[in-house]
Amino acid sequence: MNEADKISHISLADRLNHVLQHHWKRLIVFIPYFWLFVFFLAPFFIVLKISLSEAIIASPPFKPMLNWAEEGIMQIRVVVDNYAYLWEDDLYVKTYLNSLKISTISTILCLLLGYPIAYAIVRSSHTTKHILLMLIILPFWTSFLLRVYAWMGLLADQGTINNLLISLGVIDDPIRLLYSEFAVYVGIVYTYVPFMILPLYANMEKLDWTLLEAAADLGAKPMTTFFTVTLPMTTPGIIAGALLVFIPATGEFVIPDLLGGGNVLMIGRLLYNEFNANVDWPVASAVAMVLLVVLVLPMMLYQHIQSKETEG
Amino acid sequence: MSNGRQSRFLFITTCFGIAFLYIPMIMLIIYSFNKSKIVPIWGGFSTKWYGVLFASEEVWESVTLSLKVAVVNACFATILGTLAGLALVRFGRFKGRTLFSGMISAPLVMPEVITGLSLLLMFITLKEFIGWPDKRGFTTITIAHITFSMAYVAVIIQSRLAGMAQDLEEAAQDLGAKPLRVLIDITLPLLAPGMVAGWLLSFTLSLDDLIIASFVSGPGAVTLPMLIYSRVRLGLRPDINALATIIILVVAIGVLLAAWIMFRQQKQRELELSMSEEN
Amino acid sequence: MSQPIDYNDRPWMDPDAEPFIRVQSVSKHFGDFTAVDSVDLEIYKGELFSLLGGSGCGKTTLLRMLAGFEDPSAGNIFIDGVNMNDVPPYERPVNMMFQSYALFPHMTVENNVAYGLKRDGLPASDIAQKVEEVLAMVELTRFRKRKPHQLSGGQRQRVALARALVKQPKVLLLDEPLGALDKRLREQAQFELMNLQDQLGVTFVVVTHDQEEAMTLSTRIAIMDNGRFMQIGTPTEIYEFPQSRLVANFIGNANMFEGRITENGPDHVVVESKEVDCEFYIDHGLSIQEGSKVWVALRPEKISISKGTPASGPTNTLKGMVHGIGYLGGTSTYRVQVGDRLIEITSPNQNRPKDGNPPIEWDEEVYLSWEASSSVVLSK
Numbered sequence: 001m002n003e004a005d006k007i008s009h010i011s012l013a014d015r016l017n018h019v020l021q022h023h024w025k026r027l028i029v030f031i032p033y034f035w036l037f038v039f040f041l042a043p044f045f046i047v048l049k050i051s052l053s054e055a056i057i058a059s060p061p062f063k064p065m066l067n068w069a070e071e072g073i074m075q076i077r078v079v080v081d082n083y084a085y086l087w088e089d090d091l092y093v094k095t096y097l098n099s100l101k102i103s104t105i106s107t108i109l110c111l112l113l114g115y116p117i118a119y120a121i122v123r124s125s126h127t128t129k130h131i132l133l134m135l136i137i138l139p140f141w142t143s144f145l146l147r148v149y150a151w152m153g154l155l156a157d158q159g160t161i162n163n164l165l166i167s168l169g170v171i172d173d174p175i176r177l178l179y180s181e182f183a184v185y186v187g188i189v190y191t192y193v194p195f196m197i198l199p200l201y202a203n204m205e206k207l208d209w210t211l212l213e214a215a216a217d218l219g220a221k222p223m224t225t226f227f228t229v230t231l232p233m234t235t236p237g238i239i240a241g242a243l244l245v246f247i248p249a250t251g252e253f254v255i256p257d258l259l260g261g262g263n264v265l266m267i268g269r270l271l272y273n274e275f276n277a278n279v280d281w282p283v284a285s286a287v288a289m290v291l292l293v294v295l296v297l298p299m300m301l302y303q304h305i306q307s308k309e310t311e312g
Numbered sequence: 313m314s315n316g317r318q319s320r321f322l323f324i325t326t327c328f329g330i331a332f333l334y335i336p337m338i339m340l341i342i343y344s345f346n347k348s349k350i351v352p353i354w355g356g357f358s359t360k361w362y363g364v365l366f367a368s369e370e371v372w373e374s375v376t377l378s379l380k381v382a383v384v385n386a387c388f389a390t391i392l393g394t395l396a397g398l399a400l401v402r403f404g405r406f407k408g409r410t411l412f413s414g415m416i417s418a419p420l421v422m423p424e425v426i427t428g429l430s431l432l433l434m435f436i437t438l439k440e441f442i443g444w445p446d447k448r449g450f451t452t453i454t455i456a457h458i459t460f461s462m463a464y465v466a467v468i469i470q471s472r473l474a475g476m477a478q479d480l481e482e483a484a485q486d487l488g489a490k491p492l493r494v495l496i497d498i499t500l501p502l503l504a505p506g507m508v509a510g511w512l513l514s515f516t517l518s519l520d521d522l523i524i525a526s527f528v529s530g531p532g533a534v535t536l537p538m539l540i541y542s543r544v545r546l547g548l549r550p551d552i553n554a555l556a557t558i559i560i561l562v563v564a565i566g567v568l569l570a571a572w573i574m575f576r577q578q579k580q581r582e583l584e585l586s587m588s589e590e591n
Numbered sequence: 592m593s594q595p596i597d598y599n600d601r602p603w604m605d606p607d608a609e610p611f612i613r614v615q616s617v618s619k620h621f622g623d624f625t626a627v628d629s630v631d632l633e634i635y636k637g638e639l640f641s642l643l644g645g646s647g648c649g650k651t652t653l654l655r656m657l658a659g660f661e662d663p664s665a666g667n668i669f670i671d672g673v674n675m676n677d678v679p680p681y682e683r684p685v686n687m688m689f690q691s692y693a694l695f696p697h698m699t700v701e702n703n704v705a706y707g708l709k710r711d712g713l714p715a716s717d718i719a720q721k722v723e724e725v726l727a728m729v730e731l732t733r734f735r736k737r738k739p740h741q742l743s744g745g746q747r748q749r750v751a752l753a754r755a756l757v758k759q760p761k762v763l764l765l766d767e768p769l770g771a772l773d774k775r776l777r778e779q780a781q782f783e784l785m786n787l788q789d790q791l792g793v794t795f796v797v798v799t800h801d802q803e804e805a806m807t808l809s810t811r812i813a814i815m816d817n818g819r820f821m822q823i824g825t826p827t828e829i830y831e832f833p834q835s836r837l838v839a840n841f842i843g844n845a846n847m848f849e850g851r852i853t854e855n856g857p858d859h860v861v862v863e864s865k866e867v868d869c870e871f872y873i874d875h876g877l878s879i880q881e882g883s884k885v886w887v888a889l890r891p892e893k894i895s896i897s898k899g900t901p902a903s904g905p906t907n908t909l910k911g912m913v914h915g916i917g918y919l920g921g922t923s924t925y926r927v928q929v930g931d932r933l934i935e936i937t938s939p940n941q942n943r944p945k946d947g948n949p950p951i952e953w954d955e956e957v958y959l960s961w962e963a964s965s966s967v968v969l970s971k
Contacts, residue, residue, distance in 0.1 A: 024492050025403060032396035032462065033408070036415040039459045043430035046437050117329045120322040132326070134571055139333050142563045144520050145537050146556040149544050150336035153343060156548065159352045160339055190332070222318055243421065251423020253523055258545060268425045272523075275429060285433070288426050295423070303417045306467075482660055483693035485680045487758070488710030497706075501697050584741045 051285035082286040095265040103249035106188040110245050114196035122204040140194050148258050155183050179261030187255040196241040203237025243302040344553035351548040361554040378536040382518040385457040389514040393465025401473040419463035428527030431456045448530030456528045457518040465510035472506035602635035611636040617666030619652050626652040628818035639788050639795040641805040644815035650798045654764050658687045686760040690767040692751040694739040700750050701735040707758045725757040745776050765797045802842050835971045845888040846934050855881045862887050872906035874963035886969045891937040893965040901960035909959040
């Protein structure tokens with residue numbers, strides 16, 4: 001048979017094998033790339049799109065995208081409308097700022113609690129180290145939701161803490177602990193402190209502790225050594241841990257909802273409510289876009305640190 | 313602060329930290345045995361709430377759904393995350409690498425409300441254009457979970473690869489293995505522990521997710537966290553305490569088992585090492 | 592004059608011989624940094640060739656280019672006449688033994704060794720036989736089922752060697768093969784390696800920073816510094832006839848004196864140095880102009896130290912005071928102050944005087960003398 005016949009007899013299996021052998025690298029990149037593009041990146045553009053559209057009473061509750069071309073002029077007005085609405089209504093600005101305030105303070109609290117613990121773990125003996133790490137990680141594997149629920153039980157008016165204080169005679173009437181900003185702080189610190197401890201621990205583990213001994217040898221008192229040697233050395237770990245707490249905490253929903261009640265304004269809850277209760281998807285999308293913009297810089301910083309870690 | 317006082321400070325803080333982490337969970341467990349319906353007020357010892365829990369069909373349905381989603385999610389996320397990790401560490405600079413790197417690490421820190429909202433809107437748009445997904449539920453929840461789980465797997469794989477010296481792969485090439493063969497014979501087997509860790513992590517994250525599932529789910533598809541949330545936002549409930557206790561115990565057993573296995577492996581290695589020294 | 596040269600032992604001296612490995616104007620740049628700077632090298636079949644140098648000199652980079660893990664930025668590499676540009680490592684007739692041994696931790700010794708043969712697609716029975724033979728050769732047969740972490744350092748080294756040799760490569764590259772072994776094992780391993788190479792006739796290219804190792808093992812050595820070859824030659828040539836101060840100082844020790852050529856005859860050269868007050872008389876002519884600045888290198892073991900006036904006359908003789916003595920058992924090292932200079936002498940400790948006193952003491956006045964053929968004149 002001639003060449004043409006031979007070629008047509010190459011089976012599908014052979015063809016697939018050929019593709020695999022020569023293009024396997026591209027395949028490896030392509031598959032996750034495609035997935036992320038479709039299910040992570042593209043959705044953001046859709047949110048952007050919808051944040052620029054009008055709310056209508058329909059299902060889905062926004063004007064479909066196909067109308068873009070025809071209503072060119074009107075669209076420009078609408079852009080301003082949704083975002084302007086966010087700016088004009090006090091509620092949104094207040095909520096954004098409050099979210100940032102709460103997440104910043106929580107991050108600092110996590111740092112104050114987490115840093116000594118991470119330090120203690122690094123300095124402990126081999127067995128103790130593993131036990132402590134296991135103890136820190138174990139709660140992480142249990143349900144986040146249930147751990148927040150646990151605090152509901154502790155902080156409620158009829159809850160454990162109030163019961164204890166009353167039975168000890170410290171107070172007569174229960175004090176308001178639940179459904180307050182205080183409860184939200186407790187909740188965030190409680191759930192996020194492992195995220196502070198682990199990067200700190202990872203960073204401290206790699207450090208050269210003989211530098212501390214050298215400093216002491218040169219006459220530095222422990223406090224001085226801490227501020228001039230230890231702290232600068234652990235800065236990368238502090239930053240990584242802080243970002244891992246700050247960024248997600250800003251958009252937290254469950255904790256302000258279950259522990260803060262209606263009293264604590266956080267942007268995650270607001271978004272959820274806009275979406276579900278008010279069914280105003282364009283505004284919810286605009287809220288999401290603004291939150292994204294606010295967090296983009298910290299997120300890029302985090303990504304920059306991570307890539308340096310893997311390349312270095 | 314002198315060194316002695318420093319050690320005491322560290323010790324006290326660590327004890328406080330551990331207590332802080334565990335006391336709420338212990339209280340949860342204690343009150344699951346509370347006879348009284350009002351959770352924090354002790355009315356006597358009883359296991360009746362466990363009975364209530366096991367009798368609830370809603371609970372079983374949501375547990376089943378959550379487990380199914382978690383398993384499927386873990387399998388796909390491990391595969392996708394491993395591919396992504398390999399590409400980022402071993403393939404040098406390729407076109408679109410920066411974007412890829414950004415996409416794979418963003419889910420780690422992105423607030424869930426944003427991811428959830430954006431995915432829901434994506435599914436709705438897709439339905440408009442190509443008619444799929446028809447109904448939101450198991451499929452959409454699983455897809456959403458895979459998307460953020462793979463980011464976690466990728467991080468684990470990347471860090472394992474970065475710690476793996478390249479000379480093993482070079483040695484295989486030197487002995488005649490083509491790059492694809494090296495991947496299969498050498499890289500993947502050595503990555504296996506990382507892949508297992510990734511699988512477990514994805515599984516846990518999926519079981520635990522509330523927000524994203526709430527956004528992308530549809531009528532009739534209620535995951536366990538969604539069920540718990542809908543019940544507790546109205547107040548404290550002892551059957552939820554019972555559920556919490558079971559989950560905590562399962563996790564605790566799992567973690568202890570894993571720790572024990574690793575401990576045994578370590579001892580085995582030390583034995584083999586001393587054996588070889590004698591030769 | 593001299594005997595005819597035996598080209599079997601010294602193939603590089605045969606003008607008709609074809610080199611087995613030819614490195615032609617090869618350079619390697621990493622960004623701004625030049626690791627290997629346009630080098631040329633010819634290695635002949637059956638040699639045990641060493642690349643010697645300190646860290647960062649480029650020797651490992653050159654080895655990796657031979658293996659195929661790096662591509663030259665410029666130049667060509669020929670192995671057995673074939674240009675290796677664009678030939679990936681898995682298609683080269685070359686095998687490498689890595690510094691870290693790079694044994695596959697998840698495979699047994701047997702499977703580690705068999706890996707290369709499996710990639711060649713040999714039938715299982717052939718593979719089994721070859722593996723058995725090579726394991727017997729390195730004396731690891733009873734460890735065949737063990738995994739690398741169950742072996743000692745010396746055993747792992749032998750597995751790495753077996754794995755590389757079982758494919759009967761044309762060239763074996765070794766990256767610091769003995770570096771991880773302790774001193775006792777190292778000496779034994781050195782001889783084993785040499786015997787193996789002799790037996791198999793495989794061309795070895797070794798990278799090392801250890802000059803003793805290079806001197807012991809090699810047929811020829813190339814000394815590298817900053818990406819260039821400083822000198823290529825047999826151990827004897829490099830030691831006795833270094834071509835630069837760098838090489839003279841790199842291998843062994845040398846007392847270096849800066850001076851000028853005051854006489855340059857057909858059969859002798861005289862060098863005068865301001866550093867010491869004697870003339871250096873060298874008993875052969877040199878193609879260096881009279882009046883040029885040169886250095887005279889004098890190795891410690893070539894200097895005789897005595898209390899009485901030596902017979903050599905005014906040239907090649909110095910007087911000084913013993914400043915320090917290092918007693919090393921078999922030899923003694925003396926540091927003698929001559930003017931501003933401290934000169935190092937090494938002397939074997941033969942025949943101790945019967946009265947128990949060491950022959951030379953601190954602060955004694957001594958005479959140093961050497962033969963006219965002992966010193967080397969260097970122009971760079």
